[in-house]
Amino acid sequence: MDLDSKASDRPLDPRCLLTPEAGNSEGKTFQDTVGFPVAVVLPAAGCGERMGLSTPKQFCTFLNRPLISYTIETFERISWIRTIVVVVAKESYDQMLQVIHSFHHTKVKVVEGGTTRHRSIFNGLQAFHESTEGPSLIRPKVVIIHDAVRPFVEEDFLLKITLAAKEQGASGAIRPLVSTVIATTSEGYLDHSLERAKYRASEMPQGFLYDIIYQAYQRCSEFDFEFGTECLHLALQYSGTNAKLIEGPPTLWKVTYKRDLAAAESVIKEALSLSACLISGTIAETVALASHLQKNLAANSMTVDVYQSATGNNELLSKTRNFIQISASEESLLEISEMVKVLEEKNHALLYPVVIVWVVTFCGLKGIWKKENTDTAF
Numbered sequence: 001m002d003l004d005s006k007a008s009d010r011p012l013d014p015r016c017l018l019t020p021e022a023g024n025s026e027g028k029t030f031q032d033t034v035g036f037p038v039a040v041v042l043p044a045a046g047c048g049e050r051m052g053l054s055t056p057k058q059f060c061t062f063l064n065r066p067l068i069s070y071t072i073e074t075f076e077r078i079s080w081i082r083t084i085v086v087v088v089a090k091e092s093y094d095q096m097l098q099v100i101h102s103f104h105h106t107k108v109k110v111v112e113g114g115t116t117r118h119r120s121i122f123n124g125l126q127a128f129h130e131s132t133e134g135p136s137l138i139r140p141k142v143v144i145i146h147d148a149v150r151p152f153v154e155e156d157f158l159l160k161i162t163l164a165a166k167e168q169g170a171s172g173a174i175r176p177l178v179s180t181v182i183a184t185t186s187e188g189y190l191d192h193s194l195e196r197a198k199y200r201a202s203e204m205p206q207g208f209l210y211d212i213i214y215q216a217y218q219r220c221s222e223f224d225f226e227f228g229t230e231c232l233h234l235a236l237q238y239s240g241t242n243a244k245l246i247e248g249p250p251t252l253w254k255v256t257y258k259r260d261l262a263a264a265e266s267v268i269k270e271a272l273s274l275s276a277c278l279i280s281g282t283i284a285e286t287v288a289l290a291s292h293l294q295k296n297l298a299a300n301s302m303t304v305d306v307y308q309s310a311t312g313n314n315e316l317l318s319k320t321r322n323f324i325q326i327s328a329s330e331e332s333l334l335e336i337s338e339m340v341k342v343l344e345e346k347n348h349a350l351l352y353p354v355v356i357v358w359v360v361t362f363c364g365l366k367g368i369w370k371k372e373n374t375d376t377a378f
């Protein structure tokens with residue numbers, strides 16, 4: 001039986017891609033709940049063998065942006081996360097700096113990785129310790145470890161992981177197993193199978209009290225560094241800390257194969273397509289059309305906000321990347337070019353593509369006119 005048939009592997013509210021910080025039902029922001037320093041380590045030094053491309057998967061691009069930038073952005077927009085350490089292979093160091101520069105990431109420190117994931121994570125953790133290379137970053141109370149190739153983790157789940165780590169010393173996301181796990185004999189026959197309902201897949205993110213995971217890595221063996229895959233296990237074995245396990249949403253999936261890149265792109269496109277701002281103007285005819293359109297789009301699960309004018313209205317920029325300007329004459333082309341100017345000045349098309357649809361209602365030029373340029377389509 002599928003244990004998870006109702007849950008989707010897309011964010012519960014895809015609009016979360018565009019909204020800044022969330023809060024809980026009592027109006028308390030998550031920032032209020034987390035009163036201690038939290039940092040993130042994103043291991044990103046793998047070569048993506050299973051992807052089968054010459055570019056490591058974290059640098060593969062969709063919608064004009066590398067995967068790693070989406071994951072960084074996910075953490076960067078969370079105000080209670082102070083520092084993001086990204087661990088990359090030596091040969092990708094400059095490329096990573098370029099990504100940070102191009103997409104205006106601000107909380108990121110880049111560290112060189114190792115030959116295995118555990119070595120890379122340990123290098124990331126060491127960035128919070130004094131070294132001969134210079135002063136360390138401020139040591140966090142809780143450190144979240146998250147694969148750089150899982151771009152869709154949501155803030156409320158990160159909060160659960162963080163608070164459980166603070167309380168218990170370690171915490172990790174789990175998911176129901178998709179398939180039954182079996183052991184094989186050396187000759188390739190069935191040895192035994194595990195009872196699927198008893199086991200869980202260990203996923204990311206995981207959270208730790210910094211001192212606990214750092215100590216575990218200091219104490220662990222070369223064998224662990226080379227062949228280990230489970231940070232929670234290191235915390236148990238070398239720091240005596242039993243992790244709290246929390247069932248995570250299906251959105252935590254990891255980009256592993258080529259098809260996952262296409263899936264990640266479609267999740268983002270879907271999220272973007274769910275919101276729009278309608279700019280109605282003030283003429284009765286255009287206002288009526290805007291109201292009609294709003295109802296129709298809402299019936300298709302879109303959130304549509306209506307404004308009379310885009311000029312001087314910065315609020316609408318925080319809501320969407322899709323704008324529909326309704327005009328009664330070609331004259332409002334001036335208004336559109338003003339809007340494009342503001343969008344460009346605010347770098348609104350830097351992270352996600354922007355679409356502007358201009359609807360002119362007067363006879364002779366009825367319909368939607370579309371033109372593309374590099375960053376902005378309208």
Ligand code: CTP
Binds near residue numbers: 118254
């Ligand atoms: N990772 C790392 N350092 C390594 C190996 C892996 O930082 N030496 C990182 C990857 O970049 C990835 C995460 O660990 O973000 C999870 O690893 P995985 O999905 O296995 O990525 P790859 O090792 O790159 O892929 P593959 O196993 O297919 O080669």
Ligand code: MG
Binds near residue numbers: 046
């Ligand atoms: Mg790997």
